[in-house]
Amino acid sequence: MSIQVKDICKQFGDFVALDKVSLDFPTGELVALLGPSGCGKTTLLRIIAGLEQADSGQVLLDGDDASGTHVRERQVGFVFQHYALFRHMTVFDNVAFGMRMKPRPQRPSEKQIRAKVHDLLKLVQLDWLADRFPAQLSGGQRQRIALARALAVEPRVLLLDEPFGALDAKVRKELRRWLRNLHDELHITSIFVTHDQEEALEVADRVVLMNQGHVEQIGTPEEVYRQPATPFVYGFLGSVNLFRGRIDGETVRVGEDVLPHEANELEHGAEVVAFARPHELDVVPDAHSDAGVAARITRILAFGVTARVELDGLNGAGGQHFEVELTRERVAHLNLVEGQSVRLVPSRLKVFERNGTTGASA
Amino acid sequence: MAATRTFRVLPGFHLTLGYTLAYLSLIVLLPLAAVFLKTASLSLAEFWAVVSAPRVVATYKLSFGMSLAAAAINAVFGLMLAWSLVRYTFPGKRLIDALVDLPFALPTAVAGIALTALYAKNGWLGQYLEPLGIQVAFKPQGVLVALVFIGLPFVVRTVQPILEDLDTELEEAAASLGAQRWQIFRHVILPVLLPALLTGFALAFARAVGEYGSVIFIAGNIPMVSEITPLMIITKLEQYDYSGATAIAVVMLLLSFTLLLAINGLQAWTAKRTGRDR
Amino acid sequence: MAGATTLNWAAAAHADTAARFETRDATRETPLVKWLVLGLSLTFFAVFLLLPLVAVFVEALRKGWETYWTALAHEDALSAVKLTLTAAIIAVPLNLVFGVCAAWAIAKFEFRGKHFLITLIDLPFSVSPVIAGLVYVLIFGAQGWLGPWLAAHEIKILFAVPGIVLATVFVTFPFVARELIPLMQAQGREEEEAAIVLGANGWQTFWYVTLPNIKWGLLYGVILCNARAMGEFGAVSVVSGHIRGQTNTLPLHVEILYNEYQFAAAFAVASLLAMLALVTLGIKTWVEHRAAHASRDETPPEALQDAAS
Numbered sequence: 008m009s010i011q012v013k014d015i016c017k018q019f020g021d022f023v024a025l026d027k028v029s030l031d032f033p034t035g036e037l038v039a040l041l042g043p044s045g046c047g048k049t050t051l052l053r054i055i056a057g058l059e060q061a062d063s064g065q066v067l068l069d070g071d072d073a074s075g076t077h078v079r080e081r082q083v084g085f086v087f088q089h090y091a092l093f094r095h096m097t098v099f100d101n102v103a104f105g106m107r108m109k110p111r112p113q114r115p116s117e118k119q120i121r122a123k124v125h126d127l128l129k130l131v132q133l134d135w136l137a138d139r140f141p142a143q144l145s146g147g148q149r150q151r152i153a154l155a156r157a158l159a160v161e162p163r164v165l166l167l168d169e170p171f172g173a174l175d176a177k178v179r180k181e182l183r184r185w186l187r188n189l190h191d192e193l194h195i196t197s198i199f200v201t202h203d204q205e206e207a208l209e210v211a212d213r214v215v216l217m218n219q220g221h222v223e224q225i226g227t228p229e230e231v232y233r234q235p236a237t238p239f240v241y242g243f244l245g246s247v248n249l250f251r252g253r254i255d256g257e258t259v260r261v262g263e264d265v266l267p268h269e270a271n272e273l274e275h276g277a278e279v280v281a282f283a284r285p286h287e288l289d290v291v292p293d294a295h296s297d298a299g300v301a302a303r304i305t306r307i308l309a310f311g312v313t314a315r316v317e318l319d320g321l322n323g324a325g326g327q328h329f330e331v332e333l334t335r336e337r338v339a340h341l342n343l344v345e346g347q348s349v350r351l352v353p354s355r356l357k358v359f360e361r362n363g364t365t366g367a368s369a
Numbered sequence: 370m371a372a373t374r375t376f377r378v379l380p381g382f383h384l385t386l387g388y389t390l391a392y393l394s395l396i397v398l399l400p401l402a403a404v405f406l407k408t409a410s411l412s413l414a415e416f417w418a419v420v421s422a423p424r425v426v427a428t429y430k431l432s433f434g435m436s437l438a439a440a441a442i443n444a445v446f447g448l449m450l451a452w453s454l455v456r457y458t459f460p461g462k463r464l465i466d467a468l469v470d471l472p473f474a475l476p477t478a479v480a481g482i483a484l485t486a487l488y489a490k491n492g493w494l495g496q497y498l499e500p501l502g503i504q505v506a507f508k509p510q511g512v513l514v515a516l517v518f519i520g521l522p523f524v525v526r527t528v529q530p531i532l533e534d535l536d537t538e539l540e541e542a543a544a545s546l547g548a549q550r551w552q553i554f555r556h557v558i559l560p561v562l563l564p565a566l567l568t569g570f571a572l573a574f575a576r577a578v579g580e581y582g583s584v585i586f587i588a589g590n591i592p593m594v595s596e597i598t599p600l601m602i603i604t605k606l607e608q609y610d611y612s613g614a615t616a617i618a619v620v621m622l623l624l625s626f627t628l629l630l631a632i633n634g635l636q637a638w639t640a641k642r643t644g645r646d647r
Numbered sequence: 648m649a650g651a652t653t654l655n656w657a658a659a660a661h662a663d664t665a666a667r668f669e670t671r672d673a674t675r676e677t678p679l680v681k682w683l684v685l686g687l688s689l690t691f692f693a694v695f696l697l698l699p700l701v702a703v704f705v706e707a708l709r710k711g712w713e714t715y716w717t718a719l720a721h722e723d724a725l726s727a728v729k730l731t732l733t734a735a736i737i738a739v740p741l742n743l744v745f746g747v748c749a750a751w752a753i754a755k756f757e758f759r760g761k762h763f764l765i766t767l768i769d770l771p772f773s774v775s776p777v778i779a780g781l782v783y784v785l786i787f788g789a790q791g792w793l794g795p796w797l798a799a800h801e802i803k804i805l806f807a808v809p810g811i812v813l814a815t816v817f818v819t820f821p822f823v824a825r826e827l828i829p830l831m832q833a834q835g836r837e838e839e840e841a842a843i844v845l846g847a848n849g850w851q852t853f854w855y856v857t858l859p860n861i862k863w864g865l866l867y868g869v870i871l872c873n874a875r876a877m878g879e880f881g882a883v884s885v886v887s888g889h890i891r892g893q894t895n896t897l898p899l900h901v902e903i904l905y906n907e908y909q910f911a912a913a914f915a916v917a918s919l920l921a922m923l924a925l926v927t928l929g930i931k932t933w934v935e936h937r938a939a940h941a942s943r944d945e946t947p948p949e950a951l952q953d954a955a956s
Contacts, residue, residue: 085844091841092841389752404781404782468928476878476897476920493702537667537671541673541674579777579778581776582880599777599881618775625775626773
């Protein structure tokens with residue numbers, strides 16, 4: 008089932024949680040709502056579920072306006088952040104709950120319920136835990152039971168609120184892969200909320216980046232990572248180096264230093280921020296070269312596959328810290344040592360106009 | 370949440386809140402309003418004459434003084450008892466822990482006659498206290514004993530959970546910084562306990578001021594000496610002096626409301642200090 | 648202000664708290680201080696709490712079992728038992744329904760003035776029981792607002808059973824609500840929301856999800872409410888009129904016997920009430936024990952975690 012949200016606004020007191028958000032979730036996709044806490048992602052998820060009502064705007068399920076439909080009738084499966092398993096019921100009873108609550112004419116027989124519950128428990132690979140109580144399960148097991156319970160009512164969409172938020176790192180990784188496989192098996196339209204970029208990029212077909220109540224960018228994981236549309240997305244996804252400066256013809260001027268950049272429509276003299284990922288920066292040992300920005304190496308971490316070089320900016324970039332990823336061979340070749348003054352030259356630079364900030368030169 | 374249009378997924382909000390407010394008004398608020406309306410029938414001078422009559426003032430002094438003293442005694446011994454229950458292992462601990470709530474559960478009249486029997490001249494304790502020149506039953510001291518009895522659980526039960534929540538690392542940190550045991554108690558533990566201790570004190574005090582059943586048997590109820598304020602209300606009622614009784618009730622109610630506000634403030638402070646939600 | 652009358656759910660979580668403090672050097676006192684504190688507090692406990700309780704039973708049996716049984720089997724005593732039970736049977740369910748409603752509204756929803764409402768619910772705790780009786784005299788008494796009208800219609804409320812019930816309801820008003828509000832607030836509303844998403848209606852949600860989660864708190868609230876209802880003295884004393892065999896509850900009957908110097912009989916009846924108190928405390932301890940058990944189970948066995956994944 009497809010989901011569309013149109014111009015959704017939601018305020019809590021003076022706090023604007025969602026500001027005219029419009030989104031399309033095509034049938035069968037697994038979409039991540041990604042953003043820092045307080046960006047409105049959970050509110051949006053709860054509005055789609057019908058657990059919260061928007062101040063204005065519409066939620067369309069398969070093209071039909073669902074605003075008047077109670078959460079009970081929306082046929083959504085919702086997995087709560089802390090699972091919300093009924094603690095006094097066994098795993099079996101938890102999963103069977105939705106079926107048993109149906110009005111008598113639609114309620115499956117107890118035998119059908121039993122068969123269905125066991126199918127679902129097999130699906131989440133926890134058939135052997137049917138008689139346990141939630142308190143006797145590990146976090147990862149609870150998570151999967153919560154999912155089985157949500158699937159038991161044959162939802163048209165599956166909504167997951169921070170599904171891996173409460174788990175430790177190792178379990179989280181395993182469950183991610185597992186959720187992806189499960190989705191490939193079921194192909195049910197799914198939306199999950201997360202603040203963990205790695206999680207979103209790894210699991211989702213499509214990522215919706217949100218910040219302060221509005222959508223910053225929508226795209227495949229590849230797209231949002233390779234072509235961030237806004238400074239926020241650049242900063243939020245992966246580590247990044249940032250230069251503040253001013254457009255000067257074909258270059259970005261940072262203090263006395265200049266960075267080359269691809270021509271675009273930015274005006275001469277415009278205040279800008281320029282971004283480069285750690286692997287998009289190179290180190291030039293010649294401190295007197297006029298390419299790039301002056302910096303001093305503070306630390307070289309060369310224990311991984313790649314080496315990480317940490318630097319402090321000099322001159323125009325004074326007070327800033329940079330991080331560069333180089334191959335170990337390159338570090339050895341350049342003979343870099345800590346304390347050395349070098350220049351940083353980006354191989355690729357993404358430049359955004361700086362608006363709202365005063366033009367104090369960097 | 371002051372959203373213009375409130376939406377609630379869980380049902381029954383209007384039903385339950387409506388019923389709550391209606392029942393609260395009917396059982397508690399309207400009857401209490403009656404007290405204030407009734408006093409309005411007195412002129413200010415008449416009201417003042419009733420509530421400042423020497424015999425009535427004597428009851429305030431006794432009720433107030435003894436309630437304060439009882440709450441103070443309970444604050445000290447209640448803290449010690451709570452400390453023992455939380456920090457030490459000793460035989461019969463679970464039983465004692467359970468019995469601390471006895472004054473909540475034991476009808477006040479039963480407590481009253483039992484205490485009287487204990488402290489009367491020929492009673493279990495009275496017979497030993499009498500030769501020492503200490504008289505308890507039918508004296509103001511009797512009031513104190515009864516009020517200590519009913520107030521104890523308030524202190525123990527407000528302090529105990531805070532003590533249980535105390536992180537051992539706190540004291541270990543203090544010890545590693547060179548603090549003596551007493552300094553640790555004085556500077557580390559007591560400040561954390563203080564809001565709860567004061568709350569317990571205030572609760573015990575509030576309960577003591579209004580207490581009736583356990584006190585009247587042991588107090589002797591001698592005018593100007595061992596009469597408590599609630600008894601004054603009953604006395605006036607028995608003389609069909611309804612406005613007199615009501616005037617005194619208003620004084621007590623105002624005190625109760627003040628205490629209630631103070632206690633709410635203290636509990637908010639406790640919550641802030643300890644991060645517990647109360 | 649009933650902070651102290653509510654169950655200590657948190658305490659249940661660390662039942663073995665003493666060991667935590669006793670095994671560490673930094674959290675121990677010197678033996679002298681320890682025994683001093685322990686000695687003082689236990690002596691205080693024995694003198695002020697234990698002794699009165701023991702005294703009730705000893706005094707009750709001072710004149711032997713026969714006197715004891717005679718006192719209990721006296722028709723005035725029996726009618727007092729009956730009236731006490733009647734008052735409790737009416738007051739407890741009323742306050743139970745109120746308590747559940749109030750806790751549902753307060754714990755599961757956000758609205759303005761919530762804290763003020765909680766304070767108002769606590770009000771009867773801080774009002775002297777004598778005043779609780781007085782308010783009904785002012786309303787229903789001969790000189791009261793409704794007195795003349797009631798007299799004209801020959802309805803007796805004051806100095807009769809309805810008055811006693813009303814005073815009891817007032818005094819026991821907050822008990823169930825006070826027990827449930829913090830408990831239900833702590834439990835949040837996720838489970839209820841989950842039930843609704845899974846298609847349950849309001850009643851099903853309450854019955855299958857909320858009620859099982861609050862049953863122990865509810866039970867304790869009811870027990871405490873009941874103990875107070877059966878034991879209330881001050882408020883009932885004001886509205887009862889002390890008519891023997893008719894408007895005497897058990898505590899009032901104790902008072903009458905005591906004032907007539909029938910000490911053994913007074914204590915015999917009092918011992919019934921003391922037993923009620925002990926049963927109440929027993930159930931409280933049991934409920935706390937259950938809660939401790941439940942919360943200890945909360946720790947998941949991480950050892951056999953995700954064996955299947």
